Amino acid sequence: MDExxxxxxxxxxxxxxxxxxxxxxxxxxxIWPLQFGxxxxxxxxxxxxxxxxDLARFGAEVFRPSPRQADLMIVSGxxxxxxxxQVVRLYNQMPEPKYVIAMGAxxxxxxxxxxxxxxxxxxxxxxxxDVYLPGxxxxxxxxxxxxxxxxxxxxQQQLTGRNRxxxxxxxxxxxxxxxxxxxxxxxxxxxxxxxxxxxVARQS
Amino acid sequence: xxxxxxxxxxxxxxxxxxxxxxxxxxxxxxDKNAVYECGLVSQGDAWIQFRPQYYLYAILFLVFDVEAxxxxxxxxxxxxxxxxxxxxxxxxxxxxxxxxxxxxxxGVLNWR
Numbered sequence: 001m002d003e004x005x006x007x008x009x010x011x012x013x014x015x016x017x018x019x020x021x022x023x024x025x026x027x028x029x030x031i032w033p034l035q036f037g038x039x040x041x042x043x044x045x046x047x048x049x050x051x052x053x054d055l056a057r058f059g060a061e062v063f064r065p066s067p068r069q070a071d072l073m074i075v076s077g078x079x080x081x082x083x084x085x086q087v088v089r090l091y092n093q094m095p096e097p098k099y100v101i102a103m104g105a106x107x108x109x110x111x112x113x114x115x116x117x118x119x120x121x122x123x124x125x126x127x128x129x130d131v132y133l134p135g136x137x138x139x140x141x142x143x144x145x146x147x148x149x150x151x152x153x154x155x156q157q158q159l160t161g162r163n164r165x166x167x168x169x170x171x172x173x174x175x176x177x178x179x180x181x182x183x184x185x186x187x188x189x190x191x192x193x194x195x196x197x198x199x200v201a202r203q204s
Numbered sequence: 205x206x207x208x209x210x211x212x213x214x215x216x217x218x219x220x221x222x223x224x225x226x227x228x229x230x231x232x233x234x235d236k237n238a239v240y241e242c243g244l245v246s247q248g249d250a251w252i253q254f255r256p257q258y259y260l261y262a263i264l265f266l267v268f269d270v271e272a273x274x275x276x277x278x279x280x281x282x283x284x285x286x287x288x289x290x291x292x293x294x295x296x297x298x299x300x301x302x303x304x305x306x307x308x309x310x311g312v313l314n315w316r
Binding site for chain 1: 227228229231233234235236238240242243244245
């Protein structure tokens with residue numbers, strides 16, 4: 001809608017919005033995270049939900065104990081290879097639309113424990129991550145900023161068309177294959193549809 | 205008036221269904237439909253052996269909760285009830301008092 005017309009109407013007291021804006025506004029202001037903390041970043045996540053850095057102001061009123069009722073999974077903490085199948089299975093059990101915030105260095109890429117023999121080098125090997133939040137651990141303000149970034153991304157999602165998000169596309173997968181905890185490594189070690197590491201372009 | 209009331213209920217529900225059909229494509233899957241057990245694969249049945257000791261809690265709940273709720277309107281209408289109604293309430297009360305007395309004698313209400 002024409003912005004000038006919209007401004008003129010709003011000055012007269014008539015407010016207009018598209019269905020897409022309303023839909024996204026409703027979704028972004030009531031994101032319910034899943035109660036999912038793995039390690040130290042979980043303590044910072046808990047601190048964010050408490051009095052001083054209240055996350056409930058942003059709509060994350062309750063952290064749902066069940067994935068069936070959650071929209072957002074804040075992967076906070078080191079993901080070990082033993083825990084990775086459970087993380088992916090929980091992600092699969094969440095209904096669409098679902099989002100992931102990889103909180104902390106360990107969830108992004110393995111973090112300070114990257115050389116550990118049992119550390120998964122980043123949860124984005126198996127599930128698609130929407131917001132990466134660096135830090136070790138990131139401060140509660142940083143988690144709030146990540147939450148607001150996610151809200152801004154939800155605002156920009158379209159209802160129809162080629163760029164619509166995964167949950168509106170009936171052909172896009174809603175589940176991702178769960179790795180098996182094998183003898184030496186997870187099988188498969190990563191999901192090639194999800195994990196796109198940056199490739200090094202060498203000057204020959 | 206009744207039509208307006210029914211429409212008030214039915215129209216938003218119908219709109220919600222139409223929205224869901226267009227903008228909420230179903231995506232079932234084996235993991236999504238599986239039983240939730242904190243990310244683990246559930247094994248076996250959830251049919252456990254039911255403990256008969258739970259009947260105690262059922263009796264106490266009946267006495268202290270359900271009966272209490274029924275006593276509230278009885279207390280409000282206490283003065284103006286006919287004899288038959290008072291007798292019926294008395295029978296109801298005595299039945300539940302018997303359950304309470306039994307639980308008391310059995311020592312269930314003892315905190316220790």
